[in-house]
Amino acid sequence: MPAPFQIADFWSLAPEGLLTVWGLLVLVLDFGLLRRLEGPLRRNILGTFCLVGGLLTIALLLFTADFAERPTPLDEIVARDSITWWFNGLTALLLTLVVVLSMSNPFTEHWGEYYALLLWAAVGMMVLIAAQELVLLFLALEMMTICLYLLTAFVKKRRRSAEGGLKYFVYGSVSSALFLFGLSLIYGLTGTTRIEAMRSVLMEVAPTSGLSGNLAGAIAVLLMLVGFGFKVAAVPFHQWAPDAYEGAPSPITAFISTGSKVASFIALLRLMVHGLAPWAHREGSLVGPGWVGLTALLAAASMTYGNFAALAQTNLKRLLAYSSIAHAGYLLVGVLAASVSVDQGYKSAGAVLFYLMIYAASNLGAFALATWLARDRGDEDVEGLDGLGYRSPLLAVCVVLLLLSLVGVPPLAGFFGKLSMFMESLNTGKTGRLTLLWLVALALANSVLSAFYYTRILKAMFLRPPPARPLGPPNVAIGLPIVACTLVLVVLSLRPSLLVEPMTRAAGPLIGMPAAEGLDDLETTLSRAP
């Protein structure tokens, strides 16, 4: 058998390769040259080194932005499309900000291992984003989550860290096992592990009947939804999230709630919306046999439960954990809208991709605030934020913008994200219109509900006197991520089409349909509003 790949084919994996090698270099540096240095100095040197790695990765991505080259056999296994490019870029950016954020707080002594695992978690996310084949997809998923389990339990001084890590690990490994079982059933049914081939086999056999009369397929889909539901923290597979978020060091929490969720959603889009599209629903009805009906239930439960549970939280990280469960619910609405319609689906998928970007930016900034609390107070109670608006007005205003964007208040990017996602859900055509209408109505009601608990943070910052033990002045490691995320948000609020358009274009091939020429941008979407 001749070697199927040329060395040059692996160029598309260059960012992942760079980060892998960088992780090894960090370890060598830590155990060799820096061993005798004091903790904070060692942390800063290693952090800067990782920062350089992250920036180099972004530079490499800009350098490899050309997808128009000849197709290679590797493309069937590792995608080289524009989704991969954009979201690898997002992962690298998130990684860079998390690395910066980690330099704020001395929560561990093992900085070499910490940064190496962080870089390798990013490698897992990038491969997961690009994976076109089930074996690779599963390994990438494990790579990502195993790094995150370990990082969650990294703070030896806090028992909650170990507790969170253990819960994350136990839930995670069970759901991975179920997910793998589902994948093996899919392989048995379709005879292939490649997502593209899977799609064409299913298209050939059962293009319109959904999952009716196909019990094995239904079980496979169910098991896979368990796996994805865990990774994106959708109700009822969310129990790990608040504890793991609370226990993990704050920069890691930021990475779990943004990077890992984003990568899992891309994998979900590729595998379910693209690969298993023929199993989505029976033609003409949305609630019948098919995975779309189940996803609708997950979405509704996640939105409602997440928001109601968040109302009662006093710990900022737990509050954000429940709010990110709710956001997973909103995103699932977009995902199922994408799979309902054939000719409009790519717009919904594009809206989901856009929302993922906005969500990642807002949430990372919010967790930077939690890092600040953890640094100066040791806990993450919302009370600790009292009076922050007068002590550091600039960062407080940035946080206001981030939180309002998470709520979805009009002039901000989060509003455009939600608007385009829900609008496209309603525009998908006749099939399942009523179900989608209900879901969108529920999502809107939930957005209003979410304003209550986000406002509590704002109220603490601006309307209360500073507590006895107020937050100290921020350092660069905390200020930079908050300001950077806010800048991204502000730019996207002013010109949403900067990102909406490329996202919609990128989503075309995902839905199995080339994006049409002359895409509607957001302005046309707005003018179509009923």
Place this chain on the structure above:
Amino acid sequence: MSQVLFLAIAGPGLVMALLTVLSRNLIHAALYLVAFFFVVACLFVMLEAEFLAAMQVLVYVGAVAILLLFGIMLTRNIQGDETTRTKAIVVVPAGAIALGLLAVLVLTIAREPGMPGRAAWSSGARRPPSAADSPTALLPPRAPTINNMAKTIGDELMGRHVVAFELAGLLLTVAVVGAVAISIREGVAPPVPEAAVPDTTPEEAPLETASVPT
């Protein structure tokens, strides 16, 4: 004939798996697990994958088992104590759910399903054909594969699955690095002042066992 053989192999395998989960003594559980690995090797032989069977015995029955036993011996609590015992109120619903899942799986697979309009998957000795498998990913024909399995597996690992193979290597590195970082005791690795601080975390709140939104 092959069905009888399969039952003769799979039956003990099932028993071993159950004993692994149910035995209170961790050493016993590990030994049952090793026995189960051996049964898996037998199943590989039944599938005409002798090379994989040999690997299974060498790697799992040999190396992994020893690693597992060392791991257990180096940790303190071998015998299950009060904390590892579970109450009936937990066991009964969990058992019901597990048995329900088993029933669904058995019913599904016993009905020999396949894709609608295709032969059942259990009746075909080969992988179901897939028109969409592209020429670059052509499967090697059956007979040479069996006769020359090591080569085929090597080709596959270094061919189609090379990225996954490398990623698995990185995953093992992650596991080693992470395990060391997690298990090393804080404050011992770097030079410490004389009266080294032991684990001083008594003042922390008791751990929750379930996450209740409060």
